[in-house]
Amino acid sequence: MRMRQWLVLYRKEQLELLRSYKLLWVPLVFILYGAMQPVMSYFLPDIIAHAGNLPPGAVITIPKPTASEVMAQTLQQFNTIGILILSLSVMGIISAERSSGLTSMILVKPISYLSFVTAKWAAMAVLVLIAFAGGFGGALYYTTALFDAVGWQHSLSAYLLFSLWLCLAGSLTLFFSSWLRSGAAAAACALGVAALLALTSSAFPDALAYSPGVLPHLAYSQYDAAAGDNHTLAVVAITLVSMLALLAAASAVLRKRPSLDAI
Amino acid sequence: MEKLLEVQGLSKQFGSSAKALQDVSFKLGEGRCTALLGPNGAGKTTTIRILTGLLKPSSGSIRFRDVQQVARAGAGAGAGMGAGGDHRALIGYLPQTPAFHGWMSGLEFAQYAAELCGMGRREAAQRSVELLERVGIGAAGKRRIAGYSGGMKQRLGLAQALIHRPKLLILDEPVSALDPIGRREVMELLGELKREMTILFSTHVLHDAEELCDDVLIMESGRIALQGALSEIRAANRESVLLLEIENENVNENENENENAGQPAAREAFVQWLQSLVAPSVSPARSTAPAVTAANSCIIRYELDPLNSCAAKLIVRDIGEARRIVLEQLLARNLPVTKLEIGYSTLEDLFLKVVKHK
Numbered sequence: 077m078r079m080r081q082w083l084v085l086y087r088k089e090q091l092e093l094l095r096s097y098k099l100l101w102v103p104l105v106f107i108l109y110g111a112m113q114p115v116m117s118y119f120l121p122d123i124i125a126h127a128g129n130l131p132p133g134a135v136i137t138i139p140k141p142t143a144s145e146v147m148a149q150t151l152q153q154f155n156t157i158g159i160l161i162l163s164l165s166v167m168g169i170i171s172a173e174r175s176s177g178l179t180s181m182i183l184v185k186p187i188s189y190l191s192f193v194t195a196k197w198a199a200m201a202v203l204v205l206i207a208f209a210g211g212f213g214g215a216l217y218y219t220t221a222l223f224d225a226v227g228w229q230h231s232l233s234a235y236l237l238f239s240l241w242l243c244l245a246g247s248l249t250l251f252f253s254s255w256l257r258s259g260a261a262a263a264a265c266a267l268g269v270a271a272l273l274a275l276t277s278s279a280f281p282d283a284l285a286y287s288p289g290v291l292p293h294l295a296y297s298q299y300d301a302a303a304g305d306n307h308t309l310a311v312v313a314i315t316l317v318s319m320l321a322l323l324a325a326a327s328a329v330l331r332k333r334p335s336l337d338a339i
Numbered sequence: 340m341e342k343l344l345e346v347q348g349l350s351k352q353f354g355s356s357a358k359a360l361q362d363v364s365f366k367l368g369e370g371r372c373t374a375l376l377g378p379n380g381a382g383k384t385t386t387i388r389i390l391t392g393l394l395k396p397s398s399g400s401i402r403f404r405d406v407q408q409v410a411r412a413g414a415g416a417g418a419g420m421g422a423g424g425d426h427r428a429l430i431g432y433l434p435q436t437p438a439f440h441g442w443m444s445g446l447e448f449a450q451y452a453a454e455l456c457g458m459g460r461r462e463a464a465q466r467s468v469e470l471l472e473r474v475g476i477g478a479a480g481k482r483r484i485a486g487y488s489g490g491m492k493q494r495l496g497l498a499q500a501l502i503h504r505p506k507l508l509i510l511d512e513p514v515s516a517l518d519p520i521g522r523r524e525v526m527e528l529l530g531e532l533k534r535e536m537t538i539l540f541s542t543h544v545l546h547d548a549e550e551l552c553d554d555v556l557i558m559e560s561g562r563i564a565l566q567g568a569l570s571e572i573r574a575a576n577r578e579s580v581l582l583l584e585i586e587n588e589n590v591n592e593n594e595n596e597n598e599n600a601g602q603p604a605a606r607e608a609f610v611q612w613l614q615s616l617v618a619p620s621v622s623p624a625r626s627t628a629p630a631v632t633a634a635n636s637c638i639i640r641y642e643l644d645p646l647n648s649c650a651a652k653l654i655v656r657d658i659g660e661a662r663r664i665v666l667e668q669l670l671a672r673n674l675p676v677t678k679l680e681i682g683y684s685t686l687e688d689l690f691l692k693v694v695k696h697k
Contacts, residue, residue: 184392
């Protein structure tokens with residue numbers, strides 16, 4: 077019964093992603109972005125040479141980066157723009173429905189608030205996995221074609237770790253979307269918190285070794301043979317727990333204020 | 340009258356502002372149609388939202404009869420959840436301004452609502468088609484909701500509220516957004532539904548309430564001002580009323596201001612006559628005195644129509660006697676009467692009385 081209702085809610089979210097073309101444009105942007113980074117790195121010397129504002133005779137030598145470095149750079153790019161695109165695309169996931177008054181019709185049906193929130197989360201996670209698979213695949217393809225092959229085990233674990241980080245950012249957006257009235261504020265808060273997590277964990281790498289903020293670093297360091305194991309499993313577990321907590325909090329907040337037009 | 344729902348001592352306060360609801364208590368009888376009346380801001384929508392569970396009351400309780408027994412009809416009513424358990428499966432709710440996913444078709448939305456209420460796919464599809472037909476948008480079922488008119492959305496909202504055959508149908512101003520024809524149709528539909536379920540609807544169109552409901556709840560600044568069966572309330576508060584209107588001279592006003600000087604005389608005479616009917620005569624020596632005292636005995640008071648100074652309402656005790664006196668005196672004073680209506684006070688009169696006197 078519960079499960080069937082959850083599936084109904086999830087199917088609707090999936091259909092919405094499809095009909096609103098989010099399932100098309102978010103992956104496209106990610107692919108474009110992922111493919112651009114290795115191509116840019118490859119052609120950087122030519123681009124600078126043709127920029128035309130160098131004095132004649134200037135000699136520039138840019139060391140050609142290794143394939144692993146290129147992949148790590150790409151991931152760093154995704155850490156800013158990827159999260160931005162993601163939070164912008166899911167920022168209204170709850171707040172928009174609430175301010176339009178839809179939730180006041182859906183949430184009076186005998187469904188659980190947690191199912192409502194988790195169905196949205198699952199759709200968001202699917203979007204993240206698909207979009208980032210596209211972006212990561214694009215990056216991997218061009219890196220392999222222009223530079224060198226990278227180990228697939230490293231790539232797979234980097235993909236999974238970074239996807240988890242993106243999912244956490246999405247969960248943050250979902251939570252703020254259920255808490256705040258405005259979708260833009262939700263996106264801004266989610267970006268802020270994600271940036272704060274990443275910043276604090278790089279500022280205090282020892283004190284916050286288990287913070288979910290180290291996830292992006294863990295993902296980059298998959299390509300760095302020198303980096304040892306940084307309690308990856310523990311960080312993953314903590315991230316999963318914090319996502320669950322965010323979902324529970326989002327549904328509690330939603331239960332407290334299922335609709336806005338109450339007053 | 341077996342009661343389906345009992346609400347006791349409901350209060351609601353938003354933040355530190357004045358209380359939106361104060362100690363609201365009422366019962367809804369099984370199979371009865373109840374109208375929730377009240378001026379804007381009286382707390383109708385707040386009450387409804389508390390009933391649907393969208394809003395938590397600051398205090399008070401809502402009890403459904405046999406929640407456990409009906410729980411099998413829907414999901415989630417299991418263990419008691421707060422005051423009175425989760426009774427959402429029993430309720431069908433249409434908000435004041437229903438909103439939908441524009442990218443869905445009407446049929447898809449109805450089906451989605453049905454499946455959320457625990458129906459199987461096939462049953463949901465069948466019921467959706469049936470209900471869309473019933474509310475009159477069967478032909479538009481396959482179109483995207485984004486292209487629906489306000490009236491069609493209202494009907495779709497009604498369909499989704501009915502989809503799980505609720506015990507109690509709660510409608511927040513169901514017809515205020517509709518055109519006259521749509522209004523008529525929806526009222527007729529509600530009239531049919533009345534036989535199948537208990538209905539609570541809020542409205543400020545008193546005529547709708549009079550036409551449809553068995554019981555009324557009149558709210559005023561967060562309290563229940565008056566409640567009971569419509570027929571009883573009517574009988575208890577019924578007054579015989581005489582509506583009078585004299586010719587409006589203002590029609591010729593465009594000609595000449597001076598010429599008009601003599602004309603309001605009829606109106607003045609009318610007002611004077613009304614006063615003499617009610618007030619004890621100032622000079623009892625005058626020849627009309629006997630008639631006036633006779634009038635005093637059966638005419639309780641008069642009210643001038645605030646919108647039209649040529650119209651007045653006489654509230655009378657003995658309709659037959661009052662009619663005779665009024666007709667007689669109208670003739671004697673040669674007042675240019677255009678309309679004379681004899682009847683009983685309407686719900687609107689009662690409503691105004693209740694709301695004003697609070």
